[in-house]
Amino acid sequence: MTPFLTVRKLTSVLLLSVLFFTACKVTLLSAYDEVTDKTLSEMQQSTTAFFVKHESNPQSPDLAYNKSEPFYEGLKVKSRTIRIRNNAIEKNKIMIDMLDLLDRNINLMDSLHKGKPNGLLSTNDVTLLKSAFETQYTAMFKFIMALKARAKG
Amino acid sequence: MAINVASIAKDMLNAAKPILQKYWKEVKPYAEKESKAFAQNLAMIAKLKLENKITKEEALLHIEIQKNSFRTVLLAVQGLGLVAVENALNAAIGVVSGAVNKAIGWNLL
Numbered sequence: 001m002t003p004f005l006t007v008r009k010l011t012s013v014l015l016l017s018v019l020f021f022t023a024c025k026v027t028l029l030s031a032y033d034e035v036t037d038k039t040l041s042e043m044q045q046s047t048t049a050f051f052v053k054h055e056s057n058p059q060s061p062d063l064a065y066n067k068s069e070p071f072y073e074g075l076k077v078k079s080r081t082i083r084i085r086n087n088a089i090e091k092n093k094i095m096i097d098m099l100d101l102l103d104r105n106i107n108l109m110d111s112l113h114k115g116k117p118n119g120l121l122s123t124n125d126v127t128l129l130k131s132a133f134e135t136q137y138t139a140m141f142k143f144i145m146a147l148k149a150r151a152k153g
Numbered sequence: 154m155a156i157n158v159a160s161i162a163k164d165m166l167n168a169a170k171p172i173l174q175k176y177w178k179e180v181k182p183y184a185e186k187e188s189k190a191f192a193q194n195l196a197m198i199a200k201l202k203l204e205n206k207i208t209k210e211e212a213l214l215h216i217e218i219q220k221n222s223f224r225t226v227l228l229a230v231q232g233l234g235l236v237a238v239e240n241a242l243n244a245a246i247g248v249v250s251g252a253v254n255k256a257i258g259w260n261l262l
Contacts (some may be wrong), residue, residue, distance in 0.1 A: 026242040028235045094232040101221040101228075108221070112214045124201055128215050131194055132222040135187060139222075139229035142183070146236045 030092040032147040039082045040144070043075055043102075044137040051133075054126045064119035072110045079103045098140050105136060156256045164248045169241035176237030184230055191223040 050071055054063055061067075083099045086092050109129055113121055121129070195216065202212040254260050 026239055026246065028239045029232065094228050094235070098225050098228050101225050105218050105221045108214050108218045112211060112218075115210065115214075122206075124197075124206060125211075125215075128194055128197065129218065131190065132218045135190065136222045136225045139187075139225040143229045143232040146233050150236055150240070 028091065029147065029150075030089045030095065032144065032151040033086070033089060033095075036082050036086060036095065037144050037148070039078050040137065040140055043078050044141075046071065046075060047133050047137070051126060051130045054121060055130075058123055058126070059120055063121070065113045065116060066119060068113060072106065072113075075106045076103070076110075079106055094143065095140075098143070102136055102140070105132065109133075156253065161249050161252045164252070165245035168244040168248045172241040172244055173237055176234060180230055180233055184226070187223065187226040191219060191226075194219045 050068075053060075057063070079099065079102055083096065083103065086095050086099060089095075112125065112129075113119075116122075198207070198212050198215045198219070201207045202209065207215070
């Protein structure tokens with residue numbers, strides 16, 4: 001037996017062994033979760049509606065912080081509920097980190113709004129917040145859609 | 154039937170490569186667009202602060218919000234990359250399992 005054949009045979013055995021133990025399909029990420037997708041869609045709709053109200057009727061007393069508290073509470077409840085659910089899913093660190101960042105931004109927007117002397121967000125605030133949240137939801141949906149496509153594939 | 158390791162390795166690479174290329178082709182413009190938007194938003198915050206249209210505390214809150222948003226973009230890029238790597242690995246394994254099954258005459262993998 002030449003050294004070349006030995007190396008070839010060893011490589012074949014190694015390749016077969018690796019495949020044997022990897023049992024055909026590799027999974028590096030959690031499966032697509034429909035509940036997370038649905039809850040995030042509801043949160044995104046609620047956030048979009050909030051910004052649309054500010055854009056169509058800026059400085060309306062109805063948009064003051066004291067009247068917006070149910071909006072923030074609603075978002076926080078949903079955010080924390082899906083965070084707990086996602087914590088129980090294996091190989092799900094990316095989604096958990098995304099949900100933590102979303103929760104942090106909801107709290108930061110709440111603080112910003114709460115700190116306004118007249119209780120109202122300015123047009124510039126709304127422009128910046130809308131951009132940040134749209135970017136954030138889009139990134140999360142891109143990842144969720146990739147998981148969904150992978151589940152179908 | 155002998156297993157041609159060199160040929161299988163080449164086929165595995167050929168199966169994986171287009172998946173990873175497709176990932177980068179799709180993700181690169183997205184990452185570039187979001188990086189630009191992040192920079193523009195930070196510039197807008199700086200301008201608003203310089204013009205005294207927002208307070209220092211408000212500027213800091215806005216910066217933190219933009220940073221968290223951009224971090225989510227980076228996480229999405231990482232996640233999409235992992236999906237692509239997973240697809241590439243499975244495509245490569247598909248190639249080698251076909252070759253191994255054919256070589257031994259029954260479905261081992």
